Amino acid sequence: MSKSVNFITRNFGKYDVSSIGSYMNIGGFDALKKAVTMTGEDIAATIAEAKIKGRGGAAYDMGRKWAQAKAVVAEKKVIICNADEGEPCTFKDRALIEKDPFNLIEGMIIAGYTVDAQDGYIYMREEYSHLRPLLLNAIRQAKTYGFLGTNILGKGFNFNIHLYSGAGAYVCGEGTALIRSLEGKAGRPRMKPPFIKQSGLFARPTCVNNVESLAIVAPLLLDDKKEYLSYGSGESIGTKLVSVGGNVNTPGVFEIPFGTTVREIVYDMAGGIKGDHTIRLIQFGGASGKIASSRILDTPYTYDDLKKAGVTVGSGAILVVDDRTSVLNFLRTTQAFFSHESCGQCTPCREGNRHIKLILEKLAANTHRNEDITALKKIVKLMAMSSLCGLGESAENALLSAMQQFPDVFEVK
Amino acid sequence: MEMVNIKINNIPLEVEKGTKILEAAKKIHIDIPHLCYHPDQKVKAHCRICCVEVAGNRRLLAACSTEVWEGMEIHTDTQIVRDTQVGILQLILANHEQNCLTCARNQNCDLQRLCSRFNILKSNLPDVCDHLPVQDTNPSIVRDPSKCIKCGRCVRACKDVQGVCALTYAGRSDSISVTTAYNKPLEETDCILCGQCSIVCPTGAIVEKDDTQKVLDVLQDPKKHVIVQVAPSVRVALGDDFKLGQGTIVTGQMVAALKMLGFDRVFDTNFGADMTIMEEGAELLDRIQHGGKLPMITSCSPGWVNYMEKHYGDFTAHLSSAKSPQQIFGAISKTYYPKQAGIDPKNIVTVSIMPCTAKKAEAARPEMGRDGMQDVDIVLTTRELTKLIKYVGLNFENLEPAEFDSPLGSGSGAAVIFGTTGGVMEAALRTVYEKVTGKELKSVDFKDVRGFQGIKEATVKLGSQEIKVAIAHTLVNAKKVMEAIKAGTCDYTFIEIMACPGGCIGGGGQPIDTTMDIKKLRMDSLYDIDKNNTIRKSHENPDIQTVYKDFLGEPLSEKAHELLHTHYHKVKKQHDFSYLKPEEIYSI
16 A cells, blocks of 8 residues: 655646646646745745755755855855756656656746845756756746746846756766866866855855755645645654665655655555565665665654664665675675766775775675775775765765674675 | 964864964964875865864864864864874875885875874785886976876966966776876977976876986096086075075085086076076167067076967067077087187086976977087986985085186176066166166166066166066966967066966975975075175176177177077967867867
């Protein structure tokens, strides 16, 4: 019995995604019309009230982010929609763009209005190039209808949206790398400060939001019945899109109310494990996420409960791996990914990934010794503690959690 | 000025708001280890070895990039900090060509110093170094990619100081490298061989081409008459390498050391500098009076000349045709000097000690010589002279000061300030003023042309005429001047350009660890030498007067043209993007 809901995804399949008229027939742009009667502060407060946390993976308080962006005094500000969705097994943003492009556009315009930005940039991963015509069409139509351009809805508010494609680097999902890439530079992260909110794209104050974060905005503003707030509890209010993949029968994107158990997600929504296999491990939040054993199945999917169980929401990905894949081989695959995707600038990540890969190969060949495990632990810690950006910091999350959850893998025989 | 209170290792201190942790720690004499950090550069925060613990932070913070805040509690020597420092060193070492004993930077290497400091006795990590071949195909700079620690200091120097961008990062993850476009040898790129990369490199990945052995060999050859000239800026920089105090004037010890090394004559590039002023000054007046190409731009700095030839090849007519002091000295040393001394010029070997890597390439230019002989045979940088002095075991600090030999060992105060930005201009003005007006210049100090400002301007009254002059150092600033010339908006008559920051005192061949603070001391010392010199104008140098009387005739005479002037030409850029449309160029 599926417990999935339709709040953020309320428009999926309900209108012709190539037609703004069709979108407006089901209430499209009503949220924007409402938003322009509010102040930016009020909109940020509404977001804060729903305790929405950034849906890209960092889980930063979105209401606070918008309030901060609004408070920055600058002639020009920028909104960026991070549609780089590079975390393996994460494909919820793709669904949001594919099935409800106008809702994303509307969310971005509201974001621009809230923080007084003049320009919005969608940075979409190269692999989603097939969605470019869809978004470009949506932007064009929104402009024709006066929802983009100058003096929007007669409120003296000017805003334009630009669509850019990445070039395939995972690290460009990181804010500073994304901005460098947008500026036409090599997509490598830079140190902070300056922080993006003060000096981001073209040195302008910049507010970066994930696709899902922006997609919540319009339905939330129109949610007079407070439906969204009725879901979940504590710090995890509302609904969340998860993308479930791996060895499940019906992988896909599901909108769940916070508090749904992992078991319900994996078995009721994603159809359970293929064949008569058992779960070896589940990785939460993409390749940079931590892994857990099947003991996590009855944990409610909330920020706090997952944290207690040793994993995080991250990107919303849930990768189910059955007993046909060993923990070690899973880790080697994850490691291969990071060894490929590190930008190479900072020492811990560049050299650390290289050596961890070598040590995992030794483990696979069963030629490892105690000092290899010691070195492994040291490097993992060093990378997490001292890397320049989030990639190096989180690259060994899977390995770190595997050492706790599956210690026998690392025993020296 | 807003101050904040912080604690470092429980020691309370008050520092200016905006101070970085690394700088704050220096104030209480704690040296937080660092590799990519350089005081004259933008912070990169790449190497991560400066990471420290800050109370309330889950992760370590980079001391080079993190500004202190009120109440910040910093710990620089906890277990996790130490583990990180040692761990990072071990990671770097595993990917580093560890032939320290035969490395150009042995005992002068930041990485080596840190390994010594942290007592790295062994590393458990396997050797993952690619052991790439050394690239030494140009006369000036050698690259050893296997020693590169990817700190990015050279990339910054090439981009931010020179605006040349010959060096850049390529690739990613463990195959990232610091390299040139298409991995071409430096000389086939936009590189101008200034060596600013070599002076900021923390290891031996970019070093000067070592020619010390050549000098040691000729000094052992009894048939050869080996003479040496020393550039003005070397005498205020060499002392750094011998712990004599930064910027100390060590002319006497330096000359003594060169004599003890076995040079037959120790001469001074200042002589060449005075002669350059005679020729360049006359050329400037000639151009002003006869409608020649203006503004005229100095050509003493070979890095700058290379830049002009590669980047502004259609404007080389603006360059003064007078050779640089090194080359003028060289020409005299192979013509006038042997005649005077009764030596066959074929047996003369002219060595020069320069603050500069590009001077090696300048000496090797085919037009710089005659009868199958180069005017200057071997060029050593300041750093290589240090090596020679150490090689023969001289206790440099305690050497009895000695004097330059005659006749090519004399120089005016005007000549010695060639070593700093603004110096050539000031020297030229002192002579040109008197030549034009026929009156004695009472106050010889042109204060407007001194200092470290990127582009300096001054208006000078030459009799009835006023001319506007400018001085630029670093090629980022040179580019601004050239763009103005290109746009036709430049109203200068005479421009001095030096490729390196601060001029030769900041040359790419100067001692490692040259910073702007140290360059300031060197600059002050050069002006002190000038001030204390009894002769302060090039044309008053009696030895120069003698050479003109006995040998050259007048400045710009046929003989002078043949020996002391040259020509420059356009060098085709390796990466010509002119076939692209403007918008495509923008996207590169």
